[in-house]
Amino acid sequence: MEKASHLSVIVDLSPTQWHLSAQADNQYPLSIQTFLSQLLAFLNAHIASQHENTLAVFGALPGKSVMLYSSTEVLADDAAAPDANSYPPFKAVDSTVVQRMMYEFDAFKDVEEEAPCALVGALAKALCYINRITHPSTSPGGAAEDPSILPDPRILILSVSPDLSSSYIPIMNSIFSAQKLKVTIDVCKIYGPDTVFLQQAAHLTNGSYIYLERRDALLQYLIMSFLSPPAIRKVLAVPKQDKIDFRAACFCHKNIVDVGFVCSVCLSIFCQPVPVCSTCRTKFPIKTLQRLNASRPSLAPTSSRNTLPLANLNNATPRPTPPRNVNGGTPGLR
Amino acid sequence: MPSVQSPQAVDPPASHSNPHALLPFLRSQSQNTLTRLYQRPSSCLSIYRLLGPLERQLVMNLLWLESAIPVNTMAVWVVPEGKKLYDDALAVMTGLHILQNSTVKLALNPTFKSSLRQAITGGGSTGSFGVPAEKDDKRQPGGxxxxxxxxxxxxxxxxxxxxxxxxxxxxxxxxxxxxxxxxxxxxxxxxxxxxxxxxxxxxxxxxxxxxxxxxxxxxxxxxxxxxxxxxxxxxxxxxxxxxxxxxxxxxxxxxxxxxxxxxxxxxxxxxxxxxxxxxxxxxxxxxxxxTLTSLSPSLPTSSSTGGSRVGATTSAIGVAASTAQQGFIVLETNYRVYAYTDNPLQTAVLNLFITMKYRFPNLVVGMLTRESVRKALANGISAEQIISYLSTHAHPQMRKNNPLLPVTVQDQIRLWELERNRLKSAEGYLYRDFASQADYMYVLEYAKQLDVVLWENGAKRCFFGSLEGHANVRGFIERRTGGG
Structure with missing residues (x-):
């Protein structure tokens, strides 16, 4: 028999970005209301596919992340009156998600300044949640289960905010955890510029990153690309990015760098030559530093994107490696 | 020798899983009946769930499209290796009249489409998900x-x-x-x-x-x-x-x-x-x-998936209460079976192929013996069925073993089955008393070309041919004797 699948959806709920997205001067304005109704249809479609499918919804709000719905959690406010015209589980999802979202939005009414969106927090929560349901033996009372009936976990990130360069390290760490848990991360960029980090997340976990061009067709995009579990993707192909921006953010200023300097011991990335690695405290020879400083592009680094590779702090001989190749995994982050 | 199969190998991959037993029945119904059935959102949802995973994805792909799309557009999504699966899926959907019968455009049956949409978005006034009863203040509903x-x-x-x-x-x-x-x-x-x-x-x-x-x-x-x-x-x-x-x-x-x-x-x-x-x-x-439309095995061993809320409703249609939802059978290499159960039904089922030794309040001990297995085989139960019953109801302690059941016991059960099949009968004719070895060889050669020889013995100059070939062989011999 086929396996059930688990889907965790992370919804980026940045009020500013959604406000911008709903502006009429966009080519396809998309307000959060329309978005929500299409999202709910998508969530229902996931539950409809199989009786055993599980679902969790996380919201990334400014400064905090919350769980909006999970199918394993017993609803406290189970007041939803049964209705002869709708399937009870669908109704439960719809009302819970909308209720909690409204509650969170109301709590933000008085806040003057908007903190950046806690996407990483939501991602980490989703991963913890998946870890819990796939390894029930570690949770109290859970029995050892047959591995063949464990759900096939996926995470779908619906993003509207731009990259937050300070979250580079936690995002990369989340990606590694996802790889370890064999979780596929799919990303749908609904509004705003491409995000480098999420592109990498999708690429590294074998998921797909889709930039939503026709925003009026959101639901169709969601269903055709993100509804199918990995087994089906072997038959019905799902679009993947052919070009992925592999740039990393430096550890010192959290800038996204085209040319970085890598510690030869721990592989930390810096945007400028440093005498001592801030991560592993390795000291670098003065001579190397001088040479690196001399070879450093002094002006706008973006223009030199294709000329200089990442230099190694100990051995400054520049090797002609293409810049897209800043090593897919970026290992060694701690 | 029967080959040793690990129980894991029994699981077919998702895309090849057997279609649900109800689907052939539905396919035999007229389009009119099906269309009437599709008027109710709950029926559409249930039928949708009975479909295979690939069909479900295709239905969803087409569900929110207002107009039909060209066949080629959808075919672009299919990876070359999956072409056959994809074509099969389309055939199943057309057979159920979920997909409109057309070679150029793909579109869902309009009734099915609007009902399934309604099921997913809710609303409407069909009341197809059951009208809940008014709350009865006098009596609590049965838990x-x-x-x-x-x-x-x-x-x-x-x-x-x-x-x-x-x-x-x-x-x-x-x-x-x-x-x-x-x-x-x-x-x-x-x-x-x-x-x-x-x-x-x-x-x-x-x-x-x-x-x-x-x-x-x-x-x-x-x-x-x-x-x-x-x-x-x-x-x-x-x-x-x-x-x-x-x-x-x-x-x-x-x-x-x-x-x-x-x-x-x-x-x-x-x-x-x-x-x-x-x-x-x-x-x-x-x-x-x-749990009618849940595709998960409703066996007692596959209890809820992590105690999920949805999972809880799908968990085993327990053959007994929670204890039996886990397996209860321990099978040892010495053919002994320990079944931790107090359920008379389970004991009776085990009794079909096990010689009972002792019974305790919560434990039944028995042996798989040649006689007991042969009795089951005589009743029409196959060796595979015995093995799969033992493995699906295996005790959690057994699940640590790989393979789950002792290989010797599995093989022995299969061998006992083969034992029964040593004798095969076939109707036919025995040809003998050939005048000369040459005659015999000549006719035998002809019969072999027709592929009708079941047994031959050159020393006794006779062979046994099947019933179907008799007319030809006989004609051949008559022609020879008549002609010669």
Missing amino acids: IEVLDAYALERWETILHYMVSSGQGQLPTKPSQGVLYLLQRSELMKANHGATLQITSSGFQFLLHSPHDQLWDLLLQYLHMAEERQMDLVEVLSFLFMLSTMELGREYSTDPLSETQKVLLEDLRDYGLVWQRKASSKRFSPTRLAT
Whole structure:
């Protein structure tokens, strides 16, 4: 028999970005209301596919992340009156998600300044949640289960905010955890510029990153690309990015760098030559530093994107490696 | 030698899983019937769930499109290796009239499309998910435990009746309707006189999972309903409605049609529906009913997936309470079987292929012996069925072993089966008394070309040919003797 699948959806709920997205001067304005109704249809479609499918919804709000719905959690406010015209589980999802979202939005009414969106927090929560349901033996009372009936976990990130360069390290760490848990991360960029980090997340976990061009067709995009579990993707192909921006953010200023300097011991990335690695405290020879400083592009680094590779702090001989190749995994982050 | 198969290898990959037993039945219905069935959102949702995973994805892909799309556009999404699976999926959908029959454009059946959309978005006024009963202040609705106990009791009565009929003792009889159904489906046969005797397909039936057993009986019921002139659409849509209902909630019988009220009574006998009294105006579906369209094996071993809320409703249609939801059988390399159960039904089923040694309040000990297995084989149970029953009900302690069951025991059971197949009979003719070796060789050569020789013996100058080849061989010999 086929396996059930688990889907965790992370919804980026940045009020500013959604406000911008709903502006009429966009080519396809998309307000959060329309978005929500299409999202709910998508969530229902996931539950409809199989009786055993599980679902969790996380919201990334400014400064905090919350769980909006999970199918394993017993609803406290189970007041939803049964209705002869709708399937009870669908109704439960719809009302819970909308209720909690409204509650969170109301709590933000008085806040003057908007903190950046806690996407990483939501991602980490989703991963913890998946870890819990796939390894029930570690949770109290859970029995050892047959591995063949464990759900096939996926995470779908619906993003509207731009990259937050300070979250580079936690995002990369989340990606590694996802790889370890064999979780596929799919990303749908609904509004705003491409995000480098999420592109990498999708690429590294074998998921797909889709930039939503026709925003009026959101639901169709969601269903055709993100509804199918990995087994089906072997038959019905799902679009993947052919070009992925592999740039990393430096550890010192959290800038996204085209040319970085890598510690030869721990592989930390810096945007400028440093005498001592801030991560592993390795000291670098003065001579190397001088040479690196001399070879450093002094002006706008973006223009030199294709000329200089990442230099190694100990051995400054520049090797002609293409810049897209800043090593897919970026290992060694701690 | 039979090859050793690990139990894991039995699981087919997702895309090749067998279609649901109901689908062929639906396919045999007319387009008109199906379209009427598709008018109800709950039926669409249930049928959608019975489809294979690839078909489901295709339905979803097409669901929100307003216009038909060219076949080529959809085919672009298919990876070359998956072409065959994709074509099969389309054929299944066309057969069910979910997909409109066209070679250039792909579009869903408009009725199906609008109903499934309605199921997913909610709304409408079809009331197809069951009208909940008004809250009754005087009496509390029966809890989930009551429902489970009821369903279990009903179902086990049926199975127990079947199992013990083979041993000449008759426990509580299920109702007339059930007996008739068992007889119709040839799971039991009237044996000179009134007593019903279990048949070989009945023995096989006992070893199936509760989910499969249930659908076996329901399919028979549907065939019977056709003959009884019941409206199939109403029967099916009631079953589908039950499958989408919530466990532990009470529903009103008022909106049901006359046919459906008759159906309700029958289903009460099978344990799918619970009612306080036969005349009650409300009913509650039991776990047997609410798991009808879940594709997961409803075996006791596969309890809920991590205690999820959705999972909780799908967990085993327990053959017994929580203890039995885990497996209960320990099989050792010395052919001993320890079954931790106090359930008479499970004991009776085990008794089909095990020689019982001791019985304790919570434990039955027995041996798999040549005699006991051969008895089961004589009853029509196959070795594979015994092995799969043992592995699906294996005790959690056994699950640490790989392979699950001791290989020696598995092989021995298969060998015992092969033993029975040593003698093969075939009808045919023996050709002998050939005048010369040359004659014999000549005719034999001819018969071999026709591929009709079953046995030959050159020293005795005779061979045995099959029935089909006789006319030709005989003609050949006559021509030769006549001509020579």
